[in-house]
Amino acid sequence: MTFDDDVRDLYQEVILDHGRKPRHGHRLAAYDVTAKGDNPMCGDRVEVFVKLDADGKIAETGFEARGCAISVASADLMAETVRGRGKADTRALFETFREMVRTGKCPEHDAGLDESLERLEPFAGVHEYPSRVKCATLPWHALVAALDGTREASSE
Amino acid sequence: MTFDDDVRDLYQEVILDHGRKPRHGHRLAAYDVTAKGDNPMCGDRVEVFVKLDADGKIAETGFEARGCAISVASADLMAETVRGRGKADTRALFETFREMVRTGKCPEHDAGLDESLERLEPFAGVHEYPSRVKCATLPWHALVAALDGTREASSE
Amino acid sequence: MNVEKIRRDFPILSQTIRGKKLVFLDSAASAQKPRVVIDAMREAMETQYANVHRGLHWMSERTTDAYEAARDAVAALMNAPDRDEIVFVRNSTEAINLVAHSFGRGMLKPGQAVLISGMEHHSNIVPWQMLRDAHGTELRVAPITDSGELDMAAFEALLSDGRVGLVAITHMSNVLGTVTPAERIVSLAHAHGAKVLFDGSQAIVHRAIDVRAIGCDFYAWTGHKLYGPTGIGVLWARRELLEAMPPFLGGGEMISSVTYEKSTWARVPYKFEAGTPAILEGIGLKAAIDYVRAIGYDEMAAHEASLTEHALARLSRIEGLRILGQAQDRGGVVAFALDKAHAHDVATLLDRQGIAVRAGHHCAEPLMHRFGLDSTARASFGIYTTHEEIDALAASLTRVREFFT
């Protein structure tokens, strides 16, 4: 096996790509809610900014992150997949995502999450590294904190 | 092997006998120096009383002890073997005795101790039980403390 | 329960001592280890050892999993509501000291009192004395009856002024065998505003412990008595207490972030586990827990009850032998004194027959003095103890007494 074969199953192209060039990796000019996420164990830090639409659904998400490829890519794909979702819906997606990165398997879920979970599926490989699960979930913790009106989250 | 065979090599008749009926197991009516010895780990306690002769040699030793057969027998045989000895001489006997109960072998020593050590030889078997060495040495610690003018000794 | 089968699980039991078959009756001091425990530790060192937490590499992840699985096993064993309520320490002694520091200095006020009983092990006396002397709390001692049970009326009276902040009491005496009425103690203590810590060092070996049913606030025990390795013990405490208590030891693993000005603490239970933990010992402890649970506490308790009954019957027939404690509810330890022989001599003579018992004050000096003694011999039983071994003890004791008469 070559080096690439060994690592590609975990660092799939989509993770590498979004880790390197996040599409949503910036502070929004105007936003309604925001929160910071901190993983003091490894120094990962993320700040998310969320703009809500008239129905309270997520219109846009931006973030500023310092961390590994997995946490940055996760933040970026999160921003992409939560667009248009309300609070409960976002939380449901997070719970399912978290279960997936913990176990490597996608748990039973609402059909409405199907498409997003497919997009997030590349993170399933993270389950092999329990100590890195929190890299993938940190931005989500911050997002949920922002929606809840809490200003800080930790994914210890 | 019978029960007796198993135990007689350690609890020789002389130890049993002096443990049961110590000849010197009493407070002296008149004494010059005294000290207490305490082994808080097992509750052994001994108090020695020493009468000195005009040359400062030990004229008589008595003791009150609470403890096991080995500590009582040791106190009694000590009282017997230190009679007529000066301070340095007593200490030398103690050091040799202690070495013997620690190692099971009698170390090189002054010829003047020969006879006494022969008398004390039954205690050599104690070396098999390191935690009981202090039972055998406690009265000696108290005696040396008394001669030194210290009032308390511990053989922890 | 098939004792012969169980005995084969313990390699040491086939040893001979001084040419005699080993009769090990000192399990209350520390129990022997089954092969599964020995193997678990060996295998961990041979196949996956690394430091835990934040390792990021395969072996560290595997070892972290194995170590954390021990926490799950402990939580299940004690029916703890939450695995995060399990703090690993070195032994019961450290568990109690942790409570004395973090809860005692951190949450009790000078002038409040700690109430212990008259049958405590030194490890549940000295930390409270040290707290008293450093922090100004009072130390109260609930007396025990002549039969070796907690004097419940006196216990309640000592609570009545409402100044007791903590009751710290053994769940089973390591000398008398007495099992204390845990639920009753808790309900009285809570009614008077006191938290309750049980020293479960002995109880966990003999009874299924359910901290939810007991309703206590802290429960401490030690791995080496439950057929596990040395170097690991357990403190269970309610989450809200652990959250509120300041940390005990400071250092690696227990922090969330560190600057010179100020550090913040890791979440519970890690806040209380400073430095590299006893990893291999956690793995060994899990194997021990799995082992005893596979046998089952009901089986173990029944076996020990039968052994204890047998021992009490056999020993009480020996002339001049006095047994300490006649509690109704008691576990498998029997301390005794012979009129003609000192406990040390008894132990040594038994040893020469290959019979291992303990002699001394059993780290319970005040209790010895309560019964007018300085030391006793003590026989204590484990899952591998047989009725024949107790017969051998009784027969030898008769000879010992003759020997000294």
Add this chain to the structure above:
Amino acid sequence: MNVEKIRRDFPILSQTIRGKKLVFLDSAASAQKPRVVIDAMREAMETQYANVHRGLHWMSERTTDAYEAARDAVAALMNAPDRDEIVFVRNSTEAINLVAHSFGRGMLKPGQAVLISGMEHHSNIVPWQMLRDAHGTELRVAPITDSGELDMAAFEALLSDGRVGLVAITHMSNVLGTVTPAERIVSLAHAHGAKVLFDGSQAIVHRAIDVRAIGCDFYAWTGHKLYGPTGIGVLWARRELLEAMPPFLGGGEMISSVTYEKSTWARVPYKFEAGTPAILEGIGLKAAIDYVRAIGYDEMAAHEASLTEHALARLSRIEGLRILGQAQDRGGVVAFALDKAHAHDVATLLDRQGIAVRAGHHCAEPLMHRFGLDSTARASFGIYTTHEEIDALAASLTRVREFFT
């Protein structure tokens, strides 16, 4: 030194990880265990296990001997003047906390200062912060230079007001590899009336430690890094200090006598060893010490110097790789950052090649920040590390960087 022969002593090194040969470069976090250590612990459990001290029976006497032989081995290893100056604890962290409590609260006065350095492990920072906050001592930090060495001028200046009661400083940084000038530190500190504690967690693995030659007052280390088991560490301290210091944990084994009113303490070192000690771990540690002494510190140090030189040469040729620390006197740990890849990603990618390194702040957050970083990867070496393993690391790191570019 015959590394291939040494490797055969470590069963784990023949493991494959994810189908790759294991390349274990995380020894500074915790070292692997040679067969003699594994066997010593197994044998103790299989043939003679019992609780130590006051056992009176054969197994207890044998186990006490074996456990106390570990104390002799440690004393000899450190050239301690007196075996009674060796206190067994769980790990370095507990050793330092013991000093912070018993010496810090017991013998330092509020207003006095503790002086640490800018390259300490959290275990040598947090206990002094907690002491500061509880006891009113000051915490001073001696800065380090850009090359990662102690700034001796600044260090001396911080001593000059005579208020420093204790200098607590690493003997070798677990991140920079820097070995600090121990004798010089001691002579400066003593000249200004301060005692000196060394955190020798890393140093003891790489250098022969002679506490008499160093002249310090306390020396702390941890067994699991010296090829021994987890759950045991060492505090060496001068006897007169141990005598003067109040005890830390209270309970069984550490007392001389106990009444409810007052307890008296056992003699040194037992005064500081409360409860059943880490018996099996002491036995394992002795085997580890015997093992490294048979190889010899000169051989080990030469091997590690050669590995370190090789690693520095190989890694510094990798583009975009920054090595932390360029001390003259350094041991076998190399921490580094890659420009294009986060340390976590580096560690994970290496793991997939079977190469185990650590990534993170290495329990030294303030030091990371000193160098403007949050985390680094770290490769660290043991007696079993080969030059080829370092080549494998270097080759993989080049690929990792390409992968992320």
